[in-house]
Amino acid sequence: SEKNKINLEILKYINRVSDFLFVLARQNNKKEILWVPLKNRWILIMQIKNRIASFQKEMTSWRHYFHENPELAYKEINTSKKVVELLKSFGIDKIEEGLGKTGVVATLENGTGKSIGLRADMDALPIFEENNDKKYKSKTDGKMHACGHDGHTAMLLGAAKYLSETKNFNGKVILIFQPAEEGFAGAKAMIEDGLLDKYPIDEIYGMHNMPGLE
Helix, strand or coil: CHHHHHHHHHHHHHHHHHHHHHHHHHHHCCCCHHHCCHHHHHHHHHHHHHHHHCCHHHHHHHHHHHHHCCCCCCCCHHHHHHHHHHHHHCCCCCEEEEECCCEEEEEEEECCCCEEEEEEECCCECCCCCCCCCCCCCCCCCCECCCCHHHHHHHHHHHHHHHHHHCCCCEEEEEEEECCCCCCCHHHHHHHCCHHHHCCCCEEECCCCCCCCC
């Protein structure tokens, strides 16, 4: 049914955010997670997933907002503004805007440890959306989030909310919201603007969704 399809999509987003967070926990090695018995590792993963599931409606609303309001490369002005607004609502105050023109970088710190980057892209594509049955379809003709960057941005915001609330890590987390991934070298623009000089990062992770993957 349509309801079951929606619930399946929500579960996928929850799983992807928890993947972000499990990688972070593993790399920071806060609880020697690689050597924790499998049963306890599973409990830790489920605790992360359950916490994220508690605000899945918020994540869904963020994704729908970004999908309704797509912006092309280096024009992600409203998108960046919304990202910053949400980060501040999570209590995150170390935020830099305008890196790589429209990129956003936020920092979370807790104790000592590695500096881990988590990255998502924000730009849409110059495509007409044909999903007329969706209430959250693009409001701008000729622009659409057809490559899932609305979902990527929502996923990283979900990770930011979880980490800011739980502080379930040691070290630094650098949250990178990148503009212009679709052929316009947004990552290069951020680096040339000093991303890796201002925010030394030991390791950086990102992921790409795959619609239709069961």
